[in-house]
Amino acid sequence: MWNKRLGVDLGTATTLIYVNGKGIVMNEPSVVALAKGTNKILAIGKEAREMIGKTPEYIVAHRPLKGGVIDNYEITRKMLTHFIQSTCGRSIFKPDIVICVPSGGTEVEKRAVLDAAYHAGARKAFLIEEPMAAALGAGLDIAEASGNMVIDVGGGTTDIAVLSLGGVVISQSVRVGGDKLDEAIIRHLRKKFNLMIGERTAEILKIEIGWAVPPREEKAADVKGRDLVSGLPKMITITASEVYKCLSEPLSSIVDAARIILEHTPPELAADIGEKGICLTGGGALLHGMDEMIGKALLTPTYVAEEPISCVALGAGKVLDNLKSLREGFLYTKRRNS
Structure with missing residues (x-):
């Protein structure tokens, strides 16, 4: 019997899925839009991400993973199920799945990821620590x-x-990680300019003019948000040097x-x-x-x-073909009925 093998990088910001023989077939934001009160899922992935900071009162755009671990188990399970079914279709053959977890994850956090994988339809589920997967994906x-x-x-x-x-x-x-860098930008603009911006705006600033070292070229960007004093829309200009300082x-x-x-x-x-x-x-x-x-x-x-960006997912995809070369005990697995 032939089973699909999936390598899953279940990330705080993005989920990537690698399918053996095909490569990376999915790269979606780890975001779920829910109906407030009923928790009915309205959108998952890119569509849900576009709703962050822009939803009406009855819709909540939720990121079910925080700090690299599951923050909301039920929503994570539904999101993972959606991604796996979108990748494999509703086949009677269940896939073998390798999912990456942070190296500092606790046994409870690892079990939660495994449980989510089995509930999402895995035949066998394995865990591999992210740096190991990243190294394999980088070709080391x-x-x-x-x-x-x-x-x-x-x-x-x-x-x-x-x-x-x-x-x-x-x-x-x-x-x-990237979320903390975005938060640093949001905090700086709020403190210095009394300007409130959203996560997406902060992320765009980080990508466009963010530096980890003093900038080689002094770029600037216009930032739009809400004035915390007047409550009205406001625009300021921020330089790359200023973004560098708040990321330090x-x-x-x-x-x-x-x-x-x-x-x-x-x-x-x-x-x-x-x-x-x-x-x-x-x-x-x-x-x-x-x-x-x-x-x-x-x-x-x-x-x-x-x-x-793809290294962890690529590494996870290689694991099932290289189990014997990895140190015994490094991978974690749990049978469905154990």
């Missing part, structure tokens, strides 16, 4: 006796790990965590990392100057993977 040879370091900057978490011989030597997950604090948490990982890495593996460099994956890796900031702070060459 993690099976050899040599150190590799990956920093996966996602929407809700940043996962940092040193890998060798097909397993994780040391890792840490910090709940700082959350970014420093990522650097500090990466420094701790390096300090506790065995010297032989640290030497390998110094030679190979640190691999950045995840959407946060695309922030202007991210590799330069980490490279300077850790005195280690740092580079962005070829397809940073």
